[in-house]
Each structure stands twice: as C-alpha cells, then as structure tokens.
Amino acid sequence: EIVMTQSPATLSVSPGERETLSCRASQSVGSNLAWYQQKPGQAPRLLIYGASTRATGIPARFSGSGSGTEFTLTISSLQSEDFAVYYCQQYNDWGEWTFGQGTKVEI
Amino acid sequence: QITLKESGRTLVKPTQTLTLTCSFSGFSLTTGGVGVGWIRQPPGKALEWVALVYWDDDKRYSPSLKTRLTITKDTSENLVVLIMTNLDPVDTATYYCVYSQGSRTAPGAIDYWGQGTLVTVSS
Numbered sequence: 001e002i003v004m005t006q007s008p009a010t011l012s013v014s015p016g017e018r019e020t021l022s023c024r025a026s027q028s029v030g031s032n033l034a035w036y037q038q039k040p041g042q043a044p045r046l047l048i049y050g051a052s053t054r055a056t057g058i059p060a061r062f063s064g065s066g067s068g069t070e071f072t073l074t075i076s077s078l079q080s081e082d083f084a085v086y087y088c089q090q091y092n093d094w095g096e097w098t099f100g101q102g103t104k105v106e107i
Numbered sequence: 108q109i110t111l112k113e114s115g116r117t118l119v120k121p122t123q124t125l126t127l128t129c130s131f132s133g134f135s136l137t138t139g140g141v142g143v144g145w146i147r148q149p150p151g152k153a154l155e156w157v158a159l160v161y162w163d164d165d166k167r168y169s170p171s172l173k174t175r176l177t178i179t180k181d182t183s184e185n186l187v188v189l190i191m192t193n194l195d196p197v198d199t200a201t202y203y204c205v206y207s208q209g210s211r212t213a214p215g216a217i218d219y220w221g222q223g224t225l226v227t228v229s230s
Contacts, residue, residue: 001170034216036154043203043223044154049216087154091207091214095167097144097156 002026002090006100013105017078021103023071023088032092035064035073038102039084047086048073075105083107109133111143111204111221118227119194125226129187129204136162136182140215142207143180143187147200148223157202158189194228201225 003026013019023033031051036044046055048064051071061076075082088100115127129143136143144159158178159167168176177190187204201223209215 032214036217043220044217045220046216046218055218089154089216091209091216094211094214095142095159095161095165096170097159097217099154099156101153 001096002029002093002098004088004090004098004100006086006088006103008103009101010104010106012107013078014107015078015080018074018076019078019105021073021075021086021105023066023073023100025069025071025090028068029090029092031067032090033064033066033071034089034091035062036087036089037082037084038087044087078105109206109219111206111219113202113204113221113224115202115224115226117225118229120230121195121228123194125189125191125194125198127189127191127202127204127224127226129189129221131185131187131204131206134206136160136180136185136187138162138208140208140210142209142215144205144207144217145178145189146203146205146217146220147198148203149197149200152200155200157191159207160187196228199226199228 005024033051035048038044052064085102111131142161145157160178175192203223204221205217206219207215
C-alpha cells in the first residue's frame with residue numbers, strides 16, 4: 001500500500017499570503033496525484049488532478065506541481081474562502097486509492 | 108450533470124451489518140472507465156478509501172477492511188450498494204459515494220462526491 005504523508009499538519013496564515021503545502025508518496029505515483037479542498041460540513045472538492053491540472057472552475061491562484069514522490073500545492077494569494085483542509089490522494093494504483101492525513105489552513 | 112446520493116441506516120449497533128446505497132444520475136456504470144466508490148471520514152479525521160466497483164465489474168477493497176466488505180452494482184437502477192459486516196464503534200464515520208473515470212493506463216481522480224451520510228455505531 002502506498003502511504004501518503006502531508007506536511008505541515010496545520011498552517012497558520014494571513015489573507016493575501018502565498019503558501020505551499022507538501023505531499024510525499026512512499027513510492028512513485030507518477031503524476032497520478034490529486035488535491036482536494038474540504039470545508040467544514042461539506043464534501044471534499046477536486047482542485048487539482050494529474051499533479052498540476054486545475055479542475056473545472058478552480059481559480060488560477062491554486063497550482064500544483066511535482067511528480068514521482070514529491071508534490072506541492074501552492075495558493076498564491078490566500079482568500080478568506082480558502083481556509084479549509086486540503087488532502088492529497090494518489091490514484092496511480094488501479095483500484096487502490098490512498099489519501100494523506102490532510103493540512104489544515106487556518107487564519 | 109452528475110449527482111450521487113447516499114442512503115442507509117444512520118445508527119447501527121456493534122456487530123451488526125451496514126448496508127449503504129448510492130443512487131446516481133448523469134452517467135452510466137456501463138461506460139468504459141467509469142468507477143463508483145466509497146470513501147469514509149471519521150469525525151474530525153482524514154479521508155479513507157473503502158471500496159470501488161468499475162464498469163466491467165472489477166471490484167476493489169481497502170486491504171484493511173477487505174474481509175468485511177462487499178460492493179455490488181445495479182446498472183439498470185443506477186445503484187451501487189456497499190455492505191459492511193461486523194461493525195464496530197471505530198467504523199463511525201461519514202460515508203461518501205464518489206465517481207471516477209479513467210483507464211488502467213491512465214487512472215482518474217475523484218471528480219464528483221455525494222453529500223455523505225453519517226453512520227454512527229453505538230449500542
């Protein structure tokens with residue numbers, strides 16, 4: 001089983017700042033890495049797939065990069081609506097998905 | 108427009124069996140590459156993949172839950188059913204039904220999520 005490790009667990013930031021979240025895979029997942037945003041009481045929402053492709057309707061301030069085992073999600077200028085928990089997920093193994101433990105972005 | 112909705116008992120006693128149904132619309136589970144799965148999330152904790160069924164009836168289960176799970180699909184009714192046996196309080200979680208599309212050479216991420224249903228395991 002591929003283990004996904006996210007860091008940090010919590011990020012305390014101010015609106016307008018640029019922040020980078022990290023995700024590491026225990027073995028290569030190629031570019032089969034997605035990022036999701038989850039707000040309290042809501043289902044997660046797909047932000048990035050293929051490590052760097054924004055999903056439909058996702059603002060350009062969200063960007064993803066990386067391949068293999070190291071990945072990052074960057075939010076270029078944090079807006080109030082971006083305070084949430086962010087999860088990475090590998091889907092490289094057909095029919096076996098794993099998620100990271102999440103990074104909470106708080107004010 | 109793709110939608111998924113979970114239904115089932117929300118309060119289950121320990122050792123009992125849980126049956127969850129995912130009703131979906133906007134796609135067919137006979138289309139090549141389509142998969143419908145279940146993700147769960149204990150209160151205040153991270154997401155955990157549970158099970159998946161693909162258009163060709165390929166079924167996959169979380170290794171840690173495999174012995175307790177059965178997933179089936181009904182393509183005529185647009186339903187996916189998850190059965191989990193021998194429930195324990197640690198199975199208390201919100202269970203999400205999800206949609207993915209890809210191929211064995213180019214797997215897909217989770218494009219759509221249901222709203223989730225909170226299942227509580229308690230005596």
